[in-house]
Amino acid sequence: MKDTALLFVLDETFTSGSVLARRLRLSRVAVWKHAHRLQQAGYPIEIVHGQGYRLQPGTPAPHLLQPLLKGRFGQSYRYLGCTTSTQDALRTWAEAGAPEGAVVLAEQQTHGRGRRGRVWVSPAGTGLYFSVLLRPRLPLTELLRLSLTAGIALAEATEVGQLKWPNDLLAPNGRKLAGVLLEADLRGEEVRYVLLGIGLNVHRAELPPEAAYLEAYRPGVRRATLLATLLERLEFWYDRLAEAETVLAAWRQHSGTLGRRVRIETPSGPIEGIAEDVEASGALRVRLPDGTRRTVSAGDVALLQAVSENFPPVG
Numbered sequence: 001m002k003d004t005a006l007l008f009v010l011d012e013t014f015t016s017g018s019v020l021a022r023r024l025r026l027s028r029v030a031v032w033k034h035a036h037r038l039q040q041a042g043y044p045i046e047i048v049h050g051q052g053y054r055l056q057p058g059t060p061a062p063h064l065l066q067p068l069l070k071g072r073f074g075q076s077y078r079y080l081g082c083t084t085s086t087q088d089a090l091r092t093w094a095e096a097g098a099p100e101g102a103v104v105l106a107e108q109q110t111h112g113r114g115r116r117g118r119v120w121v122s123p124a125g126t127g128l129y130f131s132v133l134l135r136p137r138l139p140l141t142e143l144l145r146l147s148l149t150a151g152i153a154l155a156e157a158t159e160v161g162q163l164k165w166p167n168d169l170l171a172p173n174g175r176k177l178a179g180v181l182l183e184a185d186l187r188g189e190e191v192r193y194v195l196l197g198i199g200l201n202v203h204r205a206e207l208p209p210e211a212a213y214l215e216a217y218r219p220g221v222r223r224a225t226l227l228a229t230l231l232e233r234l235e236f237w238y239d240r241l242a243e244a245e246t247v248l249a250a251w252r253q254h255s256g257t258l259g260r261r262v263r264i265e266t267p268s269g270p271i272e273g274i275a276e277d278v279e280a281s282g283a284l285r286v287r288l289p290d291g292t293r294r295t296v297s298a299g300d301v302a303l304l305q306a307v308s309e310n311f312p313p314v315g
Helices: 017-024 028-040 062-068 086-095 140-158 223-238 244-254
Strands: 045-048 052-055 077-083 103-109 127-134 162-164 168-170 176-187 190-201 261-266 269-278 284-287 293-296 300-303
Touching (some): 017 052, 086 127, 086 190, 127 223, 140 223, 162 244, 190 223, 244 269, 261 284, 269 293
Parallel strands (some): 077 103
Antiparallel strands (some): 045 052, 103 127, 127 190, 168 176, 261 300, 284 293
16 A cells, blocks of 8 residues: 555544544554654645644645645645755646646645745645646736736735835745745747645744744635645636736736835846836836936846835845
């Protein structure tokens, strides 16, 4: 028997080893061995003497997530205990013919990555680390708008914080709750597919000092429910990609960037000024100190001036 057979009979209620042994036609010792191997593989299984075995409450295992889904995103779903990166795992699946909306989620990543080659810290069982396969019909020049929709979905699903251009979700204290990594497979000017990776810190964990976790603002939040909501909002906004003004209006509503003084590290050097607006493509328009304006399509943004006392600058 594969260890995963045990995974799919567990839920959030403790089940004794003897009951599981009967269901799986195994000995209690074999159940114990399978459970410990699953733990070692990264799956959040709790084993308590005298009570039995269960999945950590809120675990986004396939059989617990499926009833919560409201759309097509996530219907094709691979749930991993530990992997190098969900982006890498989904790329392999995409090349093998995975359908649009397919999702790979891992409880832990050993080489999770963020934008511009940064490392994304992925403590086991405490966040949502997943990638979604998309096949957008967009000109390459407008692909950045897809990145904005991911930020909108994050803000709507978590109901916390504001967005730093293009799609970082910042907590009310200015620290980072979530990030998005968009990697496109191109053939000339044609986008074959996009891997949309999201890392969202949900529960308390050992995180970098610049990071925050959602449970500090939403006590009792459950990862499986949150994932289902996030996938539903991603699908909603993905289906409206062509409606540029609708997307931009929603992003502005959740923005913590516009109207603030910013410094942007771009490939051609740093830019500092006031973030005025987002263009239809998703690019950021910045007014420089001399009154001229620059449009930025790529770069790292630092927020230098707060919008209000309730949303202090990142520092």
